[in-house]
Amino acid sequence: MIGQLEYLWIGLVNTFDPLNFVMILLGLVIGVLAGALPGITMLNAIVLVLPFTYLMDIVPSLLLMIGIYCGGIFGGSITGILFNIPGDPMNVPTTWEGYKLNKKGFVSKALGMAIMCSAIGGFLSALIMTVASPPFAKVALSFSSCEYFAVVFLGLASVVVIGTRSIGSALISLFIGIFMGTVGMDDIYGVPRFTFGSRIMETGINFVTVLIGLFAIGEVLDQLSLKSKGPGEVLRARPKTQLPNLKELWALRFTILRGLGIGTVIGAIPGAGATVASFVSYGVEKQVSKHPEKFGTGVWEGLAASETAINGSTGGAMIPLLTLGIPGSGATAVMMGAFLLHGVQPGPLLFTKSPESVYTIFVGMLICNLIMILTGLLTARFFSELMRVPENILGAFIITFCLIGAFALRNDLADVWFMALFGILGYFMRRYALPIPPLILGVILGPLAESYFLTTMIGEANNISVFFLRPVSGCLIISSIGLLFMPIIRNLWKKK
């Protein structure tokens, strides 16, 4: 324990080394901007800085990447709240509540709440990472595809709580999304599916194009085609970010704790990541809420649950990377690349060979989440200025940004075509009250679910009972089934 405290002190001193500190700041700014711009993801930004880290020592390199990671994971929420355009799939649940709060006139507070919950989630999960790294990673290491499927299934089951008004519509939307995820080359058998002989279709439908199209283009078309809108109307005044006070945060303490727990645990499971954490946390919060019917209309608990879980997953995802050398997400995989680029193998030996570096990373991540409040405030202010632009001009430029964002994914116009078509689909889904979020959830989690399910079946000779017989997956599957039947039970209870 004394040794650990000593290393923490060394880590703290190292973090405030000018170069290390500047790297954290720079990383946060790059991350928040990359996360906020649709089509440019936090992962893109981490990959882009990777070659530059070769010129630096391992610690500032990793602090730069951690800054981008923490900032980027939060950044997507800013545009989600302001313009209904989530920067990344993980920011989708934040957008459901945040944008509605914006429409209700609480934009300043919604931005402030998102910043605070992200910072709290990130800080506390980094603290958990520091204290509980080794035992935590051992549990995650014992997971097989069976448990991974159970985690993803839990994420998919949350659709019943997402489809607030109609379970039928939510299920239709979800299964359309999962089906879209099957288009292209099958990962396990290497067979093309529903490609109609087209080369473009073989690469599959990139979920980012679906995301950008359905949310951004659909929203612009929906807003600008209304008869009630005057030409060049400036709909909203300049919003200022308003941080929540202690009383408001205290009222959400259980929501934040639940989001933190879900985020850290799911973040530590390799392959699950912030997106699953965000959806599961939102779903759980809705289930435990006293007013679940209000979710989706602008509810603080929904926003706080999702934001805390997203940043809560960052500390969790670092645990298997640092203690076992297993990257838990795309971002941590690139960070592992940075380790290897410097000739350092992450894993248990890192704690004995270079404890100063490990603890500098721990403290750096803690500090990073605190500074994120300031960076978030400044960046949110910059993006808020855009809200003063007349809606028709803003709409036109949002479409242009989306075109570029979709093209930037693979430098392929096929993605731009998909994005435009999904944009038009998004408009009609809005008009015909077919919920969009379950479709997004299906496209993102569907391929993961298929892959884990089939891998388990191949390994277990098609014995489906294995999902119930293994303790962790059994608990998760039963919880998911409970989640699926919860609305029916609740309705019956209400009728009584």
Next chain:
Amino acid sequence: MDRVTTVGKKPRAVSHLSHLKGPLLIFFVALYFFFLAGRIEEFPMPGQLGPAFWPKTILILLMISCGIKAVELLFARSKESETGEGESLPAVHYPKLLAMIALVIAVVAAMEAIGFLLANLLFLILFLRVAGVRKKPLLFLTSGLGTILLLYLFVKVVYLPLPKGYWFFDDVTIFLYRILHLI
């Protein structure tokens, strides 16, 4: 899928069957893809589920969901007729909507043929006009400066190889890139 009406108009009286056209349409599309899934090229592997298993399962679940939705709609319809309530959405300016959809499709097609620079410039001018920008200086300045700014950000800073177009347009784009000091 759900019945949405337009503000200012009375909800139309629709038969139960026409009310179900949404789920029915999705059901038949799912059925079509289910048959297509049966044609997925498979190399039989004993004891394995194969590449068609997952999509077929999902399509069956989709068809069942359509059934659930149909039941929901029938219940909602009978409730509505009891209470006389219907949901409403703001009225839509259809010519404007169609023009905007056409422009979105056109700009994607034009990006490949005439390049991003020209396609985006034309798109912004036309889209802003359709969206209600009447002042010509604002229209042209916003479109022109906006396109240049985007080009600086994505071509010069991010090194994104945005489409330059074919034939004559490729030369025009490169010429304009040179004038703008982008290359």
